[in-house]
Amino acid sequence: MSTDALWYLGRGSGVVTLVLFTASLVLGIGTRSGRPAPWLPRFAVTTLHRNASLLATVFLVLHVVLLLFDPYAQLTVVDTVLPFLAGYAPFWVGLGTLALDLLLALVVTSLLRQRIGHRTWRAVHWTAYAAWPISLVHALGSGSDAGTRWFLVLAGACAVAVAGALAWRLSASFSERDAVTPLEIHP
Amino acid sequence: MTARLHIDWTACDGRGLCVELLPEVLGRDPWGYPIPHTPGPIQVPENLIRHAEKAATLCPLLALRLQHPAHPPAAAA
Amino acid sequence: MTTSIDTDLLGATPPGPMPSRGGDLIADLAAAGLTGRGGAGFPAWRKATTALSGCEAVVIANGAEGEPLSRKDATLLLRNPHLVLDGLALTAEAVNATRAYVYVPAGPGADTITAALAQRRDRVSVAVVHAPDRFVAGEESAVIAAVEGRDALPRFRTRPAAMSGVDGRPTVVHNVETLAHIAMIARNGPSWFRRTGTQDEPGTFLATVSGSVAMPGVYEAPVGIPLDDLLAMAGAAPSVRSVLVGGYHGVWVPAGPAPLSRAGLAPYGGSPGAGIVHALPAGRCPLRFAAETTRYLAEQSAGKCGPCLNGLPAIAATMTALAAGRAEARRLDWLTGLVTGRGACHHPDGTVRFVRSTLTTFTAEVDAHRHGHCTTGVIA
Numbered sequence: 001m002s003t004d005a006l007w008y009l010g011r012g013s014g015v016v017t018l019v020l021f022t023a024s025l026v027l028g029i030g031t032r033s034g035r036p037a038p039w040l041p042r043f044a045v046t047t048l049h050r051n052a053s054l055l056a057t058v059f060l061v062l063h064v065v066l067l068l069f070d071p072y073a074q075l076t077v078v079d080t081v082l083p084f085l086a087g088y089a090p091f092w093v094g095l096g097t098l099a100l101d102l103l104l105a106l107v108v109t110s111l112l113r114q115r116i117g118h119r120t121w122r123a124v125h126w127t128a129y130a131a132w133p134i135s136l137v138h139a140l141g142s143g144s145d146a147g148t149r150w151f152l153v154l155a156g157a158c159a160v161a162v163a164g165a166l167a168w169r170l171s172a173s174f175s176e177r178d179a180v181t182p183l184e185i186h187p
Numbered sequence: 188m189t190a191r192l193h194i195d196w197t198a199c200d201g202r203g204l205c206v207e208l209l210p211e212v213l214g215r216d217p218w219g220y221p222i223p224h225t226p227g228p229i230q231v232p233e234n235l236i237r238h239a240e241k242a243a244t245l246c247p248l249l250a251l252r253l254q255h256p257a258h259p260p261a262a263a264a
Numbered sequence: 265m266t267t268s269i270d271t272d273l274l275g276a277t278p279p280g281p282m283p284s285r286g287g288d289l290i291a292d293l294a295a296a297g298l299t300g301r302g303g304a305g306f307p308a309w310r311k312a313t314t315a316l317s318g319c320e321a322v323v324i325a326n327g328a329e330g331e332p333l334s335r336k337d338a339t340l341l342l343r344n345p346h347l348v349l350d351g352l353a354l355t356a357e358a359v360n361a362t363r364a365y366v367y368v369p370a371g372p373g374a375d376t377i378t379a380a381l382a383q384r385r386d387r388v389s390v391a392v393v394h395a396p397d398r399f400v401a402g403e404e405s406a407v408i409a410a411v412e413g414r415d416a417l418p419r420f421r422t423r424p425a426a427m428s429g430v431d432g433r434p435t436v437v438h439n440v441e442t443l444a445h446i447a448m449i450a451r452n453g454p455s456w457f458r459r460t461g462t463q464d465e466p467g468t469f470l471a472t473v474s475g476s477v478a479m480p481g482v483y484e485a486p487v488g489i490p491l492d493d494l495l496a497m498a499g500a501a502p503s504v505r506s507v508l509v510g511g512y513h514g515v516w517v518p519a520g521p522a523p524l525s526r527a528g529l530a531p532y533g534g535s536p537g538a539g540i541v542h543a544l545p546a547g548r549c550p551l552r553f554a555a556e557t558t559r560y561l562a563e564q565s566a567g568k569c570g571p572c573l574n575g576l577p578a579i580a581a582t583m584t585a586l587a588a589g590r591a592e593a594r595r596l597d598w599l600t601g602l603v604t605g606r607g608a609c610h611h612p613d614g615t616v617r618f619v620r621s622t623l624t625t626f627t628a629e630v631d632a633h634r635h636g637h638c639t640t641g642v643i644a
Contacts, residue, residue, distance in 0.1 A: 031247065032247075034200075034203065034247075036207075041207045042202065042203055042204045043204045043208050043241070043242075043245050046245050046247070047245065114244075114249065117249070118198065118249045176202070176203075176219070177200060177201060193420075193422055194606075195420035195608070196420065196571065196572075196606060196607050196608050197419060197420050197568040197569055198420065199569070199570060200570070201570055216571065216575075217574075217602070218570055218571070218574040218575075219570075220571050220574075222602065226605065227605065254422070
């Protein structure tokens with residue numbers, strides 16, 4: 001593979017990861033609401049959330065491995081684990097490393113959820129709310145496409161989707177459980 | 188051969204995924220919690236065990252345990 | 265508080281080397297046919313046998329007695345702490361336990377046990393754990409949680425405590441009265457234990473008699489004693505018609521010759537439970553009594569399980585409306601069906617047992633209330 005191809009694939013897989021990450025976060029919030037989607041039952045929303053996350057992981061691994069072989073990025077294996085040590089744009093690339101670490105923690109704890117228990121799993125899963133903005137800032141800061149109009153539109157759309165989901169998450173009518181009408185007590 | 192489905196009521200939050208996956212076995216009570224169509228221990232027929240396993244995996248609160256006939260329940264005490 | 269003649273359990277046992285016949289305690293318990301006296305009535309020897317197959321077992325004396333109508337555990341601990349501790353020590357040795365606990369509410373009972381422990385030296389050391397004052401604190405899984413240092417609340421389990429209890433170790437939880445019987449059996453042998461009681465349910469039990477009786481208190485009586493005889497011992501008013509047997513989780517039994525045994529009470533859907541006998545005063549409205557009791561039981565829900573948390577208040581409200589003549593019994597049938605078997609402990613099931621027994625026993629009363637009458641006076 002030519003270095004150009006590596007470069008384009010590396011960038012492309014990064015963009016796809018961001019989109020999948022956004023979808024996963026929105027679906028995760030949908031899962032947490034306990035409500036079915038208008039066109040999908042609850043278990044399908046949960047399954048879709050899981051599959052989007054696993055697909056995001058695949059693209060993220062692709063993104064990192066491809067750029068590991070890219071001569072310009074000058075990434076080392078250490079940079080994929082420890083943030084802020086990269087030779088090129090250490091801060092912006094470091095944010096990507098941080099997001100990668102968080103995502104791996106999210107995926108591993110979710111796969112081991114039955115073993116580690118709900119409490120631990122949930123504590124780790126909260127970091128998803130940190131991982132998403134970190135990866136967006138990473139994309140804007142170190143991405144070669146950050147200045148292009150199409151990417152800004154895409155990033156804007158992702159931000160709008162997450163902001164909308166968050167607003168819903170924080171609204172009073174978010175959880176189906178809280179919205180359950182109490183049984184009429186007097187017959 | 189049927190499998191026995193246990194619900195950890197201290198964990199269950201009545202999210203309803205299990206009811207979607209096992210409508211043949213479970214319904215929802217007025218508060219949203221799963222309730223078996225026939226009272227007593229929840230027996231899952233063989234053709235639905237796959238769905239019951241999925242329900243146990245997907246339960247957001249990890250409130251389901253499926254006891255397979257291959258692992259008979261421990262002696263009561 | 266009065267005690268009957270022929271007391272074995274409630275006479276003081278001196279501290280000191282425990283007189284024991286030696287021999288195999290578990291075999292003796294099996295031969296004696298001792299069942300648990302905490303309410304569930306499980307054979308005592310089977311818990312021990314199950315726990316023996318594991319290692320580093322734990323033994324717990326359960327004296328929580330969360331039921332407000334029961335005084336027998338507190339009375340036993342005050343009168344005869346050493347007999348309970350003897351039973352605990354014997355059980356601990358029989359199952360090779362390395363830890364033993366007495367779980368008891370803070371107060372005179374706990375103080376008596378602590379003082380008694382200071383007078384003796386058991387091979388397995390005994391720690392006292394305080395039980396909170398809550399109805400469900402005596403549920404086995406709550407007892408185990410308390411001993412583990414957590415909140416004394418019922419928990420979900422798929423394995424019996426005798427296989428996996430405190431910190432995953434095999435754990436034998438016995439009511440304090442059961443332990444006292446174990447000490448007596450170790451001392452006098454299984455055939456002595458079988459001298460009284462019924463063939464299937466031998467021995468004596470401690471009954472707490474309350475309500476419309478001249479001498480409320482704790483009585484030791486043979487299992488299977490006719491209800492009338494026990495009421496006569498306590499000086500029950502002749503006007504008593506209905507008796508609550510088994511406490512707030514129990515059933516109504518008409519004052520009469522019904523034997524206080526599992527077999528004898530099966531026709532009423534109940535059992536002697538923890539030996540609670542409450543004679544309803546003749547002038548007391550059973551439906552209002554049931555409404556108050558159900559409200560209390562709803563308040564006592566630990567609130568951990570959705571069906572109990574939501575269902576019991578709905579049942580209590582409907583029972584209150586029923587007593588006021590504003591509800592149909594049919595609705596209670598439906599609501600009780602919604603909570604049955606749907607909890608980590610027996611609290612919803614016990615509440616349902618009491619409510620259903622009330623509905624079947626006082627059908628005429630329910631009917632009268634619906635038409636604005638009450639046989640005991642005016643309805644509210």
